[in-house]
Amino acid sequence: MTEVLPGVYRHTSSAHVYAVMDGDSAVLMNIGDGTILDDLPPQVKRVSAVLLTHHHRDVAAGAARAVRAGIPVYAPEGEADSLHDPEHFLALADTLNNYDARLHSWTVPEPARTLPLRSYRTYRFGRLGVTVRPTPGQTPGAVSFVVKMRRSTLAFTGDLLNAPGQVPRLASTQWSYNGGEGIAGTILSLLDLADLQPAHVLPAHGEPMTADALNVTADALRPLLQLRRHNPRLLELRAEPYEALRPWLLMNRTSMAQSYVLRSRTGRALVIDFGYDFAFGQAASTGRDARRPWLYTLPTLLKRYGIRGIDAVIPTHYHDDHVAGISTLRDVYGAELWTPENMVDVLARPEAHRLPCLWFEPLVSTRTLALEQPVDWEEFRITPYELTGHARASCGLLVEAHGERVLFGGDQYADPDGLGLNYTYPNLFREADYVHSAQLYARLNPGLILSGHWPPVVPGPEYHGVLLERGQQLHHLHRVLQPHTSRLILRAEPIRVASGAPVTLTVENPTMTAFDGELHVYGAADPARVPVTVPALGHHTLSFVPNGPAGARIQFELRGSPGEPCLFSYATLQDQPVQGDGTLGEPVYAGPAQPGTSAAFTAPAGHTGDPHAT
Numbered sequence: 001m002t003e004v005l006p007g008v009y010r011h012t013s014s015a016h017v018y019a020v021m022d023g024d025s026a027v028l029m030n031i032g033d034g035t036i037l038d039d040l041p042p043q044v045k046r047v048s049a050v051l052l053t054h055h056h057r058d059v060a061a062g063a064a065r066a067v068r069a070g071i072p073v074y075a076p077e078g079e080a081d082s083l084h085d086p087e088h089f090l091a092l093a094d095t096l097n098n099y100d101a102r103l104h105s106w107t108v109p110e111p112a113r114t115l116p117l118r119s120y121r122t123y124r125f126g127r128l129g130v131t132v133r134p135t136p137g138q139t140p141g142a143v144s145f146v147v148k149m150r151r152s153t154l155a156f157t158g159d160l161l162n163a164p165g166q167v168p169r170l171a172s173t174q175w176s177y178n179g180g181e182g183i184a185g186t187i188l189s190l191l192d193l194a195d196l197q198p199a200h201v202l203p204a205h206g207e208p209m210t211a212d213a214l215n216v217t218a219d220a221l222r223p224l225l226q227l228r229r230h231n232p233r234l235l236e237l238r239a240e241p242y243e244a245l246r247p248w249l250l251m252n253r254t255s256m257a258q259s260y261v262l263r264s265r266t267g268r269a270l271v272i273d274f275g276y277d278f279a280f281g282q283a284a285s286t287g288r289d290a291r292r293p294w295l296y297t298l299p300t301l302l303k304r305y306g307i308r309g310i311d312a313v314i315p316t317h318y319h320d321d322h323v324a325g326i327s328t329l330r331d332v333y334g335a336e337l338w339t340p341e342n343m344v345d346v347l348a349r350p351e352a353h354r355l356p357c358l359w360f361e362p363l364v365s366t367r368t369l370a371l372e373q374p375v376d377w378e379e380f381r382i383t384p385y386e387l388t389g390h391a392r393a394s395c396g397l398l399v400e401a402h403g404e405r406v407l408f409g410g411d412q413y414a415d416p417d418g419l420g421l422n423y424t425y426p427n428l429f430r431e432a433d434y435v436h437s438a439q440l441y442a443r444l445n446p447g448l449i450l451s452g453h454w455p456p457v458v459p460g461p462e463y464h465g466v467l468l469e470r471g472q473q474l475h476h477l478h479r480v481l482q483p484h485t486s487r488l489i490l491r492a493e494p495i496r497v498a499s500g501a502p503v504t505l506t507v508e509n510p511t512m513t514a515f516d517g518e519l520h521v522y523g524a525a526d527p528a529r530v531p532v533t534v535p536a537l538g539h540h541t542l543s544f545v546p547n548g549p550a551g552a553r554i555q556f557e558l559r560g561s562p563g564e565p566c567l568f569s570y571a572t573l574q575d576q577p578v579q580g581d582g583t584l585g586e587p588v589y590a591g592p593a594q595p596g597t598s599a600a601f602t603a604p605a606g607h608t609g610d611p612h613a614t
């Protein structure tokens with residue numbers, strides 16, 4: 001154990017581990033193989049916490065030992081799964097048909113129950129304040145810890161860099177089969193930390209450095225990025241992440257689903273959709289460990305466009321690429337979540353629904369927006385309209401301001417011509433949805449249509465006619481290409497239920513013909529056969545109260561005319577109602593950072609990014 005800076009000691013095992021002193025207590029930055037616990041500075045009476053920058057075993061293997069010793073161990077929230085259940089990750093490393101190049105076999109050797117660290121928050125341990133800064137690079141969820149000590153800023157950077165101009169390893173920067181996601185992420189992270197001007201950079205491997213090393217390393221990585229032809233616009237986008245479509249309407253060019261900013265005359269902002277800001281490439285997985293929202297371009301937004309605060313965010317629909325960053329945005333900037341009424345429940349109780357692309361944590365709305373009821377905010381009038389097809393819980397947002405009508409259509413229509421029918425069956429698509437949305441678009445008659453993933457569309461005179469024709473064709477093809485029963489939709493909610501609590505089964509008939517059939521129920525409810533009649537364009541709900549052990553299922557089979565294909569759904573019994581993670585308490589939390597005043601948000605000039613958006 002050596003003192004590398006006043007009050008900061010270093011022990012080296014599989015990685016450098018730092019003990020940051022606060023009186024006779026210490027906070028450990030990473031744990032290495034755990035042997036630091038045998039080699040603490042003599043004045044240490046108590047280890048108040050272990051903070052992990054990421055889950056790799058060279059920095060985190062001793063986490064289980066620390067937990068056994070009664071020391072709280074904190075880890076970035078996105079890294080928790082691999083620390084809690086390393087067996088799962090080790091098994092992933094042995095997948096036969098594997099396209100996820102991440103180093104799953106590098107996870108910790110034994111599970112450790114960690115407490116979650118949220119990005120940008122400052123956590124207090126005694127008199128020590130530790131701010132969590134997202135620094136994806138070696139893993140998607142990796143963080144650095146920024147600590148102010150004796151008027152200087154220290155950055156504990158884990159494996160972000162190894163030496164000026166060098167990273168600890170390149171193999172862990174490949175998060176998909178042949179990508180270079182982590183290289184782009186490392187560059188963005190290095191430049192972001194460099195903006196904070198830390199006096200000392202303390203890595204998990206390599207010697208202490210000054211802030212220059214961050215820029216030097218970002219520069220050194222660029223030739224590899226260029227050589228691989230990956231993210232060619234990374235730095236251009238970092239410098240200019242927003243495109244001003246109008247002085248009052250900005251488009252985030254870096255986010256995976258484009259988010260938009262309404263900028264008022266008074267310098268306030270309202271954001272439409274906020275998923276993954278500055279997307280630079282994602283891992284080939286849909287696990288929480290592969291999904292990383294952050295607020296990379298926000299400081300530039302505020303500075304460049306003179307925005308003084310973000311009042312609210314309104315999602316067009318609940319898909320993760322449109323909502324993943326909302327809770328962080330609320331946390332840090334105090335933005336309220338205004339939700340059109342038809343998506344309140346799916347955002348608040350994602351675990352209750354069998355739908356794709358859900359975000360992992362509940363998003364509880366500040367304000368519910370009634371459909372077709374205008375809301376006035378600053379000089380803008382905003383009206384949500386139900387817009388189903390791409391997703392059921394989805395809205396078009398009509399914004400009227402400055403003499404224009406702009407429709408935010410989310411992902412309903414794809415392609416540069418705005419005519420692509422972007423439906424997905426698991427999102428509860430109904431065969432006539434695109435007829436209705438074409439009629440809605442014609443009725444609203446916007447001068448500009450903005451979408452989640454495609455360029456702005458200025459509808460010409462033919463547009464609405466073509467849209468309706470295509471919607472009718474889609475409807476017709478669904479009528480003729482399959483038998484009647486297959487055109488119905490069967491869904492059970494909630495999909496996870498406590499024994500003795502009700503499950504609602506909904507049978508929807510989006511066709512023009514009444515449905516007569518029979519529901520067969522198996523499993524955790526009494527075996528039963530129920531005749532089901534659903535009128536044309538109607539629906540029918542049935543309620544069941546299953547009983548049985550956790551893990552048992554109540555299964556539904558809907559039969560129509562004899563010999564037609566059936567429909568199936570099920571719900572699973574569980575011990576307790578699922579509430580988000582449901583397992584972890586919040587760690588000591590010092591309150592949200594103050595936008596514009598904390599280290600996290602005194603953003604200097606340009607931020608950039610190159611999205612990987614499609």
Ligand SMILES: [Zn+2]
Nearest residue numbers: 257321411452
């Ligand atoms: Zn999208």
Ligand SMILES: [Zn+2]
Nearest residue numbers: 317319390411
């Ligand atoms: Zn979507």
